[in-house]
Amino acid sequence: xxxxxxxxxxxxxxxxxxxxxxxxxxxxxxxxxxxxxxxxxxxxxxxxxxxxxxxxxxxxxxxxxxxxxxxxxxxxxxxxxxxxxxxxxxxxxxxxxxxxxxxxxxxxxxxxxxxxxxxxxxxxxxxxxxxxxxxxxxxxxxxxxxxxxxxxxxxxxxxxxxxxxxxxxxxxxxxxxxxxxxxxxxxxxxxxxxxxxxxxxxxxxxxxxxxxxxxxxxxxxxxxxxxxxxxxxxxxxxxxxxxxxxxxxxxxxxxxxxxxxxxxxxxxxxxxxxxxxxxxxxxxxxxxxxxxxxxxxxxxxxxxxxxxxxxxxxxxxxxxxxxxxxxxxxxxxxxxxxxxxxxxxxxxxxxxxxxxxxxxxxxxxxxxxxxx
Amino acid sequence: xxxxxxxxxxxxxxxxxxxxxxxxxxxxxxxxxxxxxxxxxxxxxxxxxxxxxxxxxxxxxxxxxxxxxxxxxxxxxxxxxxxxxxxxxxxxxxxxxxxxxxxxxxxxxxxxxxxxxxxxxxxxxxxxxxxxxxxxxxxxxxxxxxxxxxxxxxxxxxxxxxxxxxxxxxxxxxxxxxxxxxxxxxxxxxxxxxxxxxxxxxxxxxxxxxxxxxxxxxxxxxxxxxxxxxxxxxxxxxxxxxxxxxxxxxxxxxxxxxxxxxxxxxxxxxxxxxxxxxxxxxxxxxxxxxxxxxxxxxxxxxxxxxxxxxxxxxxxxxxxxxxxxxxxxxxxxxxxxxxxxxxxxxxxxxxxxxxxxxxxxxxxxxxxxxxx
Numbered sequence: 001x002x003x004x005x006x007x008x009x010x011x012x013x014x015x016x017x018x019x020x021x022x023x024x025x026x027x028x029x030x031x032x033x034x035x036x037x038x039x040x041x042x043x044x045x046x047x048x049x050x051x052x053x054x055x056x057x058x059x060x061x062x063x064x065x066x067x068x069x070x071x072x073x074x075x076x077x078x079x080x081x082x083x084x085x086x087x088x089x090x091x092x093x094x095x096x097x098x099x100x101x102x103x104x105x106x107x108x109x110x111x112x113x114x115x116x117x118x119x120x121x122x123x124x125x126x127x128x129x130x131x132x133x134x135x136x137x138x139x140x141x142x143x144x145x146x147x148x149x150x151x152x153x154x155x156x157x158x159x160x161x162x163x164x165x166x167x168x169x170x171x172x173x174x175x176x177x178x179x180x181x182x183x184x185x186x187x188x189x190x191x192x193x194x195x196x197x198x199x200x201x202x203x204x205x206x207x208x209x210x211x212x213x214x215x216x217x218x219x220x221x222x223x224x225x226x227x228x229x230x231x232x233x234x235x236x237x238x239x240x241x242x243x244x245x246x247x248x249x250x251x252x253x254x255x256x257x258x259x260x261x262x263x264x265x266x267x268x269x270x271x272x273x274x275x276x277x278x279x280x281x282x283x284x285x286x287x288x289x290x291x292x293x294x295x296x297x298x299x300x301x302x303x304x305x306x307x308x309x310x311x312x313x314x315x316x317x318x319x320x321x322x323x324x325x326x327x328x329x330x331x332x333x334x335x336x337x338x339x340x341x342x343x344x345x346x347x348x349x350x351x352x353x354x355x356x357x358x359x360x361x362x363x364x365x366x367x368x369x370x371x372x
Numbered sequence: 373x374x375x376x377x378x379x380x381x382x383x384x385x386x387x388x389x390x391x392x393x394x395x396x397x398x399x400x401x402x403x404x405x406x407x408x409x410x411x412x413x414x415x416x417x418x419x420x421x422x423x424x425x426x427x428x429x430x431x432x433x434x435x436x437x438x439x440x441x442x443x444x445x446x447x448x449x450x451x452x453x454x455x456x457x458x459x460x461x462x463x464x465x466x467x468x469x470x471x472x473x474x475x476x477x478x479x480x481x482x483x484x485x486x487x488x489x490x491x492x493x494x495x496x497x498x499x500x501x502x503x504x505x506x507x508x509x510x511x512x513x514x515x516x517x518x519x520x521x522x523x524x525x526x527x528x529x530x531x532x533x534x535x536x537x538x539x540x541x542x543x544x545x546x547x548x549x550x551x552x553x554x555x556x557x558x559x560x561x562x563x564x565x566x567x568x569x570x571x572x573x574x575x576x577x578x579x580x581x582x583x584x585x586x587x588x589x590x591x592x593x594x595x596x597x598x599x600x601x602x603x604x605x606x607x608x609x610x611x612x613x614x615x616x617x618x619x620x621x622x623x624x625x626x627x628x629x630x631x632x633x634x635x636x637x638x639x640x641x642x643x644x645x646x647x648x649x650x651x652x653x654x655x656x657x658x659x660x661x662x663x664x665x666x667x668x669x670x671x672x673x674x675x676x677x678x679x680x681x682x683x684x685x686x687x688x689x690x691x692x693x694x695x696x697x698x699x700x701x702x703x704x705x706x707x708x709x710x711x712x713x714x715x716x717x718x719x720x721x722x723x724x725x726x727x728x729x730x731x732x733x734x735x736x737x738x739x740x741x742x743x744x
Contacts, residue, residue, distance in 0.1 A: 004405035008412040011625055019399050019407050026395035027388065033376035033703065035391050037584045037630070040380040040706055073445040073586060074607055077621035081605030109606055207622055212409045214445060214586040214624025231603050233453030234481055235446055249449030250579055252586025252624060253383055258409070331405065334412055 005356040008334035009160050009309060009347040010187065010208040013356075018261040036257045041250050050246075050253075053260030060263060060272055061189075063196050063219055070218040070238065071246040071256050075205035076102070076186040078236075079216060080109035083154070083182060083201065085232035086239075087224060088114050091151035095119045095144070095179070097170070099135060100159030101340060102184065107154075113229070114151070119144040122164075133162050134301035138169040142176055150179040151227075152200055158188035158306050160208070161338045163298070163345070165306035174198035180224060188308050189217070190266065191350060192276045200224050208308070209349045211259035214252045266350065275350045282348050282357045283307040289361040295319075295368040313343035316372065320344075323367060330363050377728040380706035381532050381681060381719040382559065382580040390633040390723075408629045413622050422618075422625075425632030432635060432644055433561075435568050435591055442590040442610065443618040443628055447577035448474070448558040450608075451588060452481035455526070455554060455573065457604035458611075459596060460486050463523035467491045467516070467551070469542070471507060472531030473712060474556065479526075485601070486523065491516040494536070505534050506673035510541040514548055522551040523599075524572055530560035530678050532580075533710045535670070535717070537678035546570035552596060560680050561589070562638065563722060564648045572596050580680070581721045583631035586624045638722065647722045651679040654720050654729045658682050661733040667691075667740040685715035688744065692716075695739060702735050 006013040029036050032045055039046040054069050063069055074082060084094065093115035096107040099122050110116045120136045145153055158165040165188060174181045180200020189204040196202070200221045207213035218238065225239040234240050235249045266275060287305060290296040290312050298305065298312045314320055323344065327335050337343040348357055378385040401408050404417055411418040426441050435441055446454060456466065465487035468479040471494050482488045492508045517525055530537040537560060546553045552572020561576040568574070572593045579585035590610065597611040606612050607621045638647060659677060662668040662684050670677065670684045686692055695716065699707050709715040720729055 002405055003399065006406050006410055008410065008415070011409065011411060011413060011622065013410050014407065016399065019409070023395045023398035026398070027375065027391050033374055034378050034705075035386065037383065037391070038378055038380065038385050039383060041383060041585065043380070043706065073447075073450070073624075074605075075445075075621045078445070078605060078607040081607065085603075085605075112603060112605075205622060207625075212624070212626045213413065213622045214627055231457075231484060233446075233450060233457075233484075235450040235453065249447045250383065250577060250585045252445075252584070252627065253579075254584045254627070255586055255624065333406075334415070 002331065004331045004333045005352070005359055006334055007332065007346045007348065007352070007360070009338070009345060010205070011213045012208050012347055012349050013351045014211070014258070015262065015265045015351045018258065018265050021261055022258060037254045039253065041247055041253050046253060049257050049260060050251075053256055053263060056260065056263035056267060057217065060266060061194055061196055061219070066222060067196055068220050068222055068225070068242045070220065070241045071251050072216045072218055072236065072241060073214065073252060074236065075207075075213070075216055076184055076203065077105070079184070079203050080106045081112065082236045083203070084110050084113035084151075086228045086237060087151050087182070087201070088229050089227040091149065093117050093149070094151040095148070095153040097136075097141070097153070097155035098122070099156060099164050100162040102159055102161065103154070103156040106156065106184065110154075117148070117150065119153070133164050133299050133304070135164060135166055135169060135304040138173055141170070141173055146178045152180045152182045153177060154182045154184070156184040158185070158308055160187045160309050160347070161341060163300050163306040163309045163311040164304050165308065167303070171195060171198045180221060187349075188306070190272055190275060191279045191308060193272050206255065206259055208347070211262050212255045215255040215259060262351070278350070278354065279307040279348070282352065282354055283310060285357055285361055286310050286346060286348065289364055293364070293368055295372045296364065308347060308349055310346045310348065311337055311341060311343060312345075319371060322371060326367060326371075327363055330359070332360055332363055374703065376703045376705045377724070377731055378706055379704065379718040379720065379724070379732070381710070381717060382577070383585045384580050384719055384721050385723045386583070386630070387634065387637045387723045390630065390637055393633055394630060409626045411625065413619055413625050418625060421629050421632060422623075425628055425635060428632065428635035428639060429589065432638060433566055433568060433591070438594060439568055440592050440594055440597070440614045442592065442613045443623050444588045444590055444608065444613060445586065445624060446608065447579075447585070447588055448556055448575065449477070451556070451575050452478045453484065454608045455575070456482050456485040456523075458600045458609060459523050459554070459573070460601050461599040463521065465489050465521070466523040467520070467525040469508075469513070469525070469527035470494070471528060471536050472534040474531055474533065475526070475528040478528065478556065482526075489520070489522065491525070505536050505671050505676070507536060507538055507541060507676040510545055513542070513545055518550045524552045524554045525549060526554045526556070528556040530557070530680055532559045532681050532719070533713060535672050535678040535681045535683040536676050537680065539675070543567060543570045552593060559721075560678070562644055562647060563651045563680060565644050578627065578631055580719070583634050584627045587627040587631060634723070650722070650726065651720070654724065654726055655679040655682060657726075657729055657733055658718060658720065661736055665736070665740055667744045668736065680719060680721055682718045682720065683709055683713060683715060684717075691743060694743060698739060698743075699735055702731070704732055704735055
């Protein structure tokens, strides 16, 4: 067996040791004679797995007692409706920062439930040029949001398609805003330290930095648990889910177990500070390779470049298919950029080791020398 | 390693051969060098897995071209809200047949979106006596439903807690009803042949007869795809999900893969007719053992007894804990009844072999002889 270096934007690579342990435990979890997949979600065995997973996650992000951690379903796209249905009681509008395809999608879905106020926008992120791919200046948010009776301010901390990432700008302002901050961290959660107290709500689909697709993690300020509209489905109502310890309906038990193995792996490695240092080193290596070449180009403004998703183009588009096929021959897969922006994209989440990024940059340099 | 006989009501036992194959393929699916869990849902490899899974499911239930098959999230509890949000456009009410805890829960959640008309009810299923646990006479449905402008008629084909199962009564009437039939088949789908053309919508959480928790299968008449309320979340709108081939948001990819392995296993075994014959033989063996004993009793009316979930009580409740602990010593686990009804419950879905049920009845007879 030869494992590839998998640069998929999600579902994405998982630590090999996690997969190995999952395979070993598949038929017989810790001598109990059954798979985790076969366990009742209310059994003592599964309760142990679930509680350790939740507690490890809390520990990794230093989630304070003021906040609940919920395991839900539907992914970030589901959350685009679930969040307004849960937080709009008593409000008519919310504020949105649009920095790319994902935040725009969130804003659009919100309009089913209330008035979406776009308070900051980087114009046309999909143009994918340096003029379009950036994080706008956030200081003006205070004037645009405060006093406006916003239910919340929503932003997407890392735009997976265009590769634009915030670097604490909104977290730093949160204390001065008169509404809670809601952050979509689907693609960069657990890759940097956070001050969770500054957020009303953080959510993320698991399939990038956490585990398999099908589980959504929610960190929510307990003060926001009872602001649901009457139309909010019980299975997706934060208050109901919290009261029932994420077991109001049957949770995606096996996916949560895999997430738990990922958390154990991350704790052993050194936790979120380790992941943050790794992300810095890996992304710097890749961006340096791009910036020091004549063939490759990254359209994102330097200080706003994502440490998770590195989009780049080749100066000669005619070389794209040769780049992809030769990369695959070297065991480097899933490098094609999102169809809406073209070019290439290397997603380098926590589970991608430095070794994998080194293999990629070696290939890129070699390709430039021999093919371009 | 010694595998137990797992009688959990769900998440439930899976075929050992499926788990074995999942373990073998965990790190390297068919020589591609990565786990199914790590595959982009849009990759050619995963597309193959997904399409084969969907097509095998269609084949198993002879799903006609008039109906779409969708893979969604949120389970049956989520569907209690998702179904009305999808089918109420132009209607104010729907009809409900209440035969136990699950159908009652469905009716209650519906009330958030419209007027729930309970057209048949077996009084107090939770009383768990022969007088309460039965399928009511269905012929009167025609008078109670037709001409009433119902959006649909909902019922639960198998009540997992009280062990009450329909036997085609509503399917037989469907052609004479003036609204579509919606069936919750979470706990008995793929255990009997169906005439899918008679249903507007069939849905089921996977964690009983299909695969791991976290995936919900929907079979829907295409004529019903565009009746969603404006508040219906895009990620849960049947029309949107169908248009996007169940990929509007990232589906629970690994759980769908496991479901696909279960479908392959079932096809090899002989398909749904095989499962139906097995269910008949296994449940008859267990009910006969109960009926021929002085210690055990099943409260459900004979002709309405579930072939999937067999609830029974011990004449002396003081023996309950000894029964459970001695059963566990014999590798027979998860036999405790639901907390709302007490006693015991043996869930014997497709993946429970006859051998497991034989082991259970041998133990039950032995326990009666030696302990009662």
